[in-house]
Amino acid sequence: MLRAFRSIRGWQRQTFIDYPGKIATALFFAGCNLRCPYCHNPDLVLGGADAVVDGAEFFAYLDKRKKMIEGVVISGGEPAVQPQELAALVTAIRARGFAIKLDTNGMLPEVIAQCAPDYLALDLKTVPSAYRILLKASFTDVEQRLIKSLAIVRSMGADAEVRITCAPEIISEEIIAGLRPLLRGVARVFLQPFQNNVPLLDPAFNAKKPLPKESLRRFCDILKDSVGQCRIRGE
Ligand code: SF4
Numbered sequence: 001m002l003r004a005f006r007s008i009r010g011w012q013r014q015t016f017i018d019y020p021g022k023i024a025t026a027l028f029f030a031g032c033n034l035r036c037p038y039c040h041n042p043d044l045v046l047g048g049a050d051a052v053v054d055g056a057e058f059f060a061y062l063d064k065r066k067k068m069i070e071g072v073v074i075s076g077g078e079p080a081v082q083p084q085e086l087a088a089l090v091t092a093i094r095a096r097g098f099a100i101k102l103d104t105n106g107m108l109p110e111v112i113a114q115c116a117p118d119y120l121a122l123d124l125k126t127v128p129s130a131y132r133i134l135l136k137a138s139f140t141d142v143e144q145r146l147i148k149s150l151a152i153v154r155s156m157g158a159d160a161e162v163r164i165t166c167a168p169e170i171i172s173e174e175i176i177a178g179l180r181p182l183l184r185g186v187a188r189v190f191l192q193p194f195q196n197n198v199p200l201l202d203p204a205f206n207a208k209k210p211l212p213k214e215s216l217r218r219f220c221d222i223l224k225d226s227v228g229q230c231r232i233r234g235e
Pocket of ligand 1: 032033034035036038039040041045076077078105123
């Protein structure tokens with residue numbers, strides 16, 4: 001069990017806020033196929049400095065808390081970069097009857113489809129053409145990947161959400177307007193304020209100021225006719 005999940009490097013035993021409507025436990029995969037400068041998990045993304053989570057301990061915990069824990073959040077890093085471990089994990093969690101939420105950046109739509117989570121949270125970072133420059137994506141077909149992943153989001157209705165971190169120098173009114181065609185028909189979009197109070201992947205971003213709340217409200221106005229619901233996280 002331990003060997004099967006070498007990429008899982010973080011475990012939050014209980015969370016009330018990460019799985020909408022459910023008490024959950026959360027696992028974090030190391031590694032990622034993007035390098036967002038505002039990323040809050042640099043150690044995890046750059047290879048996983050933390051110890052491997054003991055799979056046996058995790059499943060013993062789940063088995064003992066069937067009456068309390070309702071779901072498992074699979075987050076990272078980017079879980080989809082380890083498709084075999086992810087598939088094995090999903091199978092083992094499903095066999096125990098727990099719901100699964102997947103957090104992903106949407107770069108690997110086939111892996112998302114295979115995982116078939118009960119709830120999906122997709123982080124949309126910026127317009128596809130900026131992924132290679134701003135986020136160091138190595139893919140040449142970012143737009144096609146996002147189109148496929150957003151089709152999954154759309155098909156899941158209220159059981160999926162798109163999250164946009166409103167980072168300075170990455171998100172602007174023009175960028176949000178440019179995302180409208182991609183987001184059309186998505187049920188739930190959350191705008192997340194940029195936070196610089198923890199060490200970020202690019203330390204230069206720790207010195208940047210969050211965008212004012214009024215900007216985020218304008219972004220909501222720009223998107224509201226294209227999506228089912230657009231809200232600022234925390235409001
Ligand atoms: S914010 Fe998400 S997608 Fe971006 S580098 Fe961090 S883990 Fe990867």
